Amino acid sequence: MAQLRIALAQVNPTVGDLEGNRRTVVGAARRAAEKGAHLVVLPEMIVTGYPVEDLALRDSFVSASVRATRALAADLDAEGLGDLPVVVGFLSRREGPGERYGQPSGAPQNAVAVLLRGGVELTSAKHHLPNYGVFDEYRNFVPGDTLPVIRVRGVDVALAVCEDLWQDGGPVTAARAARVGLLVTLNGSPYERHKDDVRLELCSRRAREIGAALAYVNMVGGQDELVFEGDSLVVDSEGELVARAPQFEEDLLLVDLDPAAADGERGARDGDVIDGIRIVRRTLSADPVPAYEPRSNTVTPRPDPLSDTGEVYRALVVGLRDYAAKNGFASVVLGISGGIDSALVATIAVDALGSDRVHGVLLPGEHSSAHSVADAEDLAERQGFAARTVPITSAVEAFGQAAASAEAALTGLAAENLQARVRGTLLMALSNQEGHLVLATGNKSEAATGYSTLYGDSVGGFAPIKDCWKTLVWELSLWRNAEAERLGQTPPIPENSISKPPSAELSPDQTDADSLPDYALLDSVLAAYVGTDRGEAELVFAGYDPDLVRRVIRLVDRAEFKRRQSAPGTKISSRNLSRDRRVPITNRWTV
């Protein structure tokens, strides 16, 4: 057995902010050195931020990432940290042309670099490229085919990237054959409910398969629609959890391990190819660390004391906080209707940004009820954010007269949608005039069924509860109020906003129940149809009423048209701006 103190830097990069990300790495390495770490590991693509999507196809961006990585190695040396090996993820390229038609030119790779003594000691690249869900990596990268095994203080440490751990074969098989003492994986693993349980189970299983300790470092923070939850962890070679970082917070997780000492006679050798992966061995420091007294490792407890609902709430707060910050917005504006959706979004905004950076607007119309205004005012008062009232009636009337002059008297849905669009236009005017980010307050049940107005209540730069079913909106609101009570604070959300029947208030005495099934039932059908792709026959077999199933499916299939707010247009060139060009919204990189 040998000893090794590793530092897992759970940090929050910004896509495209190469200089800021460099400073983040140097800061983490400095703190790790102060704590006596022998090896520092940062997340996947820390140099560029993650995911870079089609920025990977821009050759000058790949070059900038490679230059920034070299500069980072020099920075570390200049700071007196040159002798501490620092492992970072970055965007690189494989030499030589692409091997298939349509492959990115310059062959970009999702790569890893070992920085030491002012230089890049070694690089490798992710082998398994995920191309499902939010991932487009088979589009943007070419796979690597090596497994670096670095000897650090007499311990053989293999390096792999994220998906390499999730897929069988390849790097995992090679790491086992190399009989390493430790496998380190760099990750950019987005938050999903309950994913932390799955992650720990996977790490434990892989550690047992490989017969080595396993260190998993993940990034943290929001980037566009994704939230990275952190949850970095280490398991020993038996798969037992020995250290774990918190969720949703930056952290430097220091872990003392006693992995198997390197033994040159064991395992696959430098240059051996195992399951298509070539092993590349490199000795950084051969001599073991003199025996020392280990620290006690930190294991942040799970389940999170916040509970599952609290965990979701925290993800939403972090997502909004970082979207605003990374896109340069100091404040937000939103319409507050007295209903539960806008009440929850306002609460998330106040928790993310502080009440002085949240601007509520009451936009009462002809069909707004007295309790709507009262509940919205109550909301603002409880949380101490500024609220203005801007009635929409005179603008709605002016539109009605203009349309009537063109012999188009607005009735029914046209009249309902008009009210929502006047509200959206007013919010955008305030945003343009005062610089706030507009928050859309729609939930996932509305979006899925098309129960919203295009260019109306769907207006906004960010939609905090877009991925929350309506029943979850209530659950989150109840949780947030209960949490406040637990802490002896005023519950932020008016009880009446939670308990009253939901209504769009766009026509007399309207309620959501006029147009949609009961939300508990609706959401369970939506979760099955949208969330798990089950079809009509399966849903009916599961016991749902056939008419209800058909009605919900028809709503969902037709709503896609509305969700595509950015009008499609005939494509005539090899690259247009939308469909065949996927770039992160946050884009600080402009060369």
Add this chain to the structure above:
Amino acid sequence: MAQLRIALAQVNPTVGDLEGNRRTVVGAARRAAEKGAHLVVLPEMIVTGYPVEDLALRDSFVSASVRATRALAADLDAEGLGDLPVVVGFLSRREGPGERYGQPSGAPQNAVAVLLRGGVELTSAKHHLPNYGVFDEYRNFVPGDTLPVIRVRGVDVALAVCEDLWQDGGPVTAARAARVGLLVTLNGSPYERHKDDVRLELCSRRAREIGAALAYVNMVGGQDELVFEGDSLVVDSEGELVARAPQFEEDLLLVDLDPAAADGERGARDGDVIDGIRIVRRTLSADPVPAYEPRSNTVTPRPDPLSDTGEVYRALVVGLRDYAAKNGFASVVLGISGGIDSALVATIAVDALGSDRVHGVLLPGEHSSAHSVADAEDLAERQGFAARTVPITSAVEAFGQAAASAEAALTGLAAENLQARVRGTLLMALSNQEGHLVLATGNKSEAATGYSTLYGDSVGGFAPIKDCWKTLVWELSLWRNAEAERLGQTPPIPENSISKPPSAELSPDQTDADSLPDYALLDSVLAAYVGTDRGEAELVFAGYDPDLVRRVIRLVDRAEFKRRQSAPGTKISSRNLSRDRRVPITNRWTV
């Protein structure tokens, strides 16, 4: 040598319309039989329409496609066409579980079926899965690993799908080894400028490599943002063009060939694996056709007499025509400003749908000039479509007063954007009331630089010239007017709309040149930066002014935020509605 008459059915399917697509195939097969064809080939995924995107991940949709394909075989037999082999593309599944984490369950495949005597005689699947540009096939499908070689009237015919022809190795190599007489490829190959030249060159090269004739059948028509151009063709084993269908029109291309007769002693055998592809031989009919007098094959000339500009114009007309038809819109509405963009869009709409289905609206505001109104009226009169005038001033004033009451007097960009949003809201009100599809009139130069108003002039269900740079907008307008003159018709676009300096007319005496570089220069930088991913250093090296390059790049990189009109929101589940769910807009399939 043997003889064979093949029919390439260049048809226009609709994604999700399984019944309509079945009728299309039966109709094509009937006409082919009437003309004495020995083999009929339809395009890639004709049964489901193409591209199906994430519909492939819905197991019940895959099942529906498989059932529809079997039913189609029965349909053909019932029509007395059972003895004619019909080759169709469809969505199928490979048996057994997926092989990698994240792989679609049920392992969907982009497949080919040979229909004969009321049944499915043979199936195989696309091997090379494109995952670049508009293609997401590595996401949605698993690759096939067989090459079917069917013997038809004594000729060995190999079957492959689209990308299998573009990539080296695999099916192409196997077809060569099998020493077939003919390679047939089923395609869904979207239009791009000049792609027809590249396609012919590719087909000729592959035919020479394989040493066999090659028949290429492509679909035609618009589907969401894509237009399929047809251009089905046949080359002989020397690579010489022997038959070619027109662009942008349905066609049944009948071709008489004299390919090499099958010889059981030559070439790779049934079950042989060549370059990872297993050859599957099946004899449908062993005896050659008795000698007959061949027809003379049709070669539609290229370059198209329409010229390159005319070809683009026709693509835009087809794209709009099919988007409206496939989404169930009988008519369109658009704002006509007197400027060139809306004039061209109106002209495309009249050419696509007829003047009685186009509704123009003049939306004059405080800063609209007299010539704007006159030019818009002239446009409507030349083309004979209905035009109404709805002044926006009173609605704009009502908004201004409402905002002022909230202590937010609207100035500058806020006041400019407001006017555009009032126009967008009026168009949407007319759409909701009267059922028209709203056409957005923005061009690609505006979209790329963000020179437009979110929820204002960008409003619309379809944007016909979204992928056209401003300079191309002028070029198309000049071409369309010249074409009218050539045919002795009134030029549809007022000369003044073409010649006057472009202006948004949102503030006094405003012109585009106040905010943007000259369009000829701007478009050339945009084409290099957006179209070919060249970076700042390359553009400066190419001779562009460094300040100009930086200015344009900054505009483009910041405009992405605006283009993402559908507000992103924090993702908390394994499947939300936007980013990780890619479905076609046109979706007639609702089970």
